Amino acid sequence: MVTATFRFYDELNGFLPRARRGREFATPCARAATVKHMIEALGVPHTEAALVLVNGESSGFGRLLEEGDRVAVYPRFGTLDVTALSRLPQPPHMAQESQQPQQPQEAHDSRIAPRFVADAHLGGLARLLRMAGFDTLYDNGYRDDEIVAIAAREGRIVLTRDRELLKRRAVSQGCYLHAIKPEIQFRELFDRLGLALDAQPFSLCLHCNLALRAVDKALVLDALPPSVRELHEEFTTCEACRRVYWKGSHHKRMRALLDTVTGGALPAAHDEAAASCGQEPDSAPGGPETDATHRAQGGPQA
Numbered sequence: 001m002v003t004a005t006f007r008f009y010d011e012l013n014g015f016l017p018r019a020r021r022g023r024e025f026a027t028p029c030a031r032a033a034t035v036k037h038m039i040e041a042l043g044v045p046h047t048e049a050a051l052v053l054v055n056g057e058s059s060g061f062g063r064l065l066e067e068g069d070r071v072a073v074y075p076r077f078g079t080l081d082v083t084a085l086s087r088l089p090q091p092p093h094m095a096q097e098s099q100q101p102q103q104p105q106e107a108h109d110s111r112i113a114p115r116f117v118a119d120a121h122l123g124g125l126a127r128l129l130r131m132a133g134f135d136t137l138y139d140n141g142y143r144d145d146e147i148v149a150i151a152a153r154e155g156r157i158v159l160t161r162d163r164e165l166l167k168r169r170a171v172s173q174g175c176y177l178h179a180i181k182p183e184i185q186f187r188e189l190f191d192r193l194g195l196a197l198d199a200q201p202f203s204l205c206l207h208c209n210l211a212l213r214a215v216d217k218a219l220v221l222d223a224l225p226p227s228v229r230e231l232h233e234e235f236t237t238c239e240a241c242r243r244v245y246w247k248g249s250h251h252k253r254m255r256a257l258l259d260t261v262t263g264g265a266l267p268a269a270h271d272e273a274a275a276s277c278g279q280e281p282d283s284a285p286g287g288p289e290t291d292a293t294h295r296a297q298g299g300p301q302a
């Protein structure tokens, strides 16, 4: 049995008992305990640590702790890139960025947009992510085992407020959401993963998570409510569910939310994508869940 000293930084303290927050504390470690084993034993899922220093040097999770080791554990910061320093596994889009310096446009072109699988309690966040163009699997029937299997098979980042789920060995990439409200979770994730560069707003069906395509107004005219027929010219549709999207008041609210999380700095290409689609649940009678025969509908229901 050895004793090591730990210090966790910033939001990682939220996983600790009050007496251990914001300060160094010594703790006995099990025989042959690794950095990862102890971080999780102390309550912090391994997915939440972006950088670990042992005695001042960057360390991987597999390092065996020795008597007197001093361990500092840092979360991922949206504003501070620690990927170049860290020896921990990084999300694919971030690891790629840290390998070689690139011009901003090149960086955007070659980035791999992160993909997600959200647990059964994060339906609101899943819809907001789809609205921003992030491939996000969600089903309120998903069991934890399914989420872990999907994430491993498809290289998706697990989103959850269940820290035990993130401690599972098979979960290599995950994000614990500290906030309760979907809009604040959305902002939290944008900051943490630097998602603004990858957003493609209004490019996915909010219900099916599939790509939308532009559709001629004449082809969807019969299915549109009169006010929409009169006011809108641009429409997109989902091949799977046949829902039709247009730029209505809901689109404006979503756009405003995106502008706040991205600082209004989405590249021009994104505006173009946004201009070709939209949603208007306010004027779609019945809404998606209650009017199965009315195929013109849009937007997330609250």
Ligand SMILES: [Zn+2]
Pocket: 205, 206, 207, 208, 209, 210, 238, 239, 240, 241, 242, 243
């Ligand atoms: Zn659809």
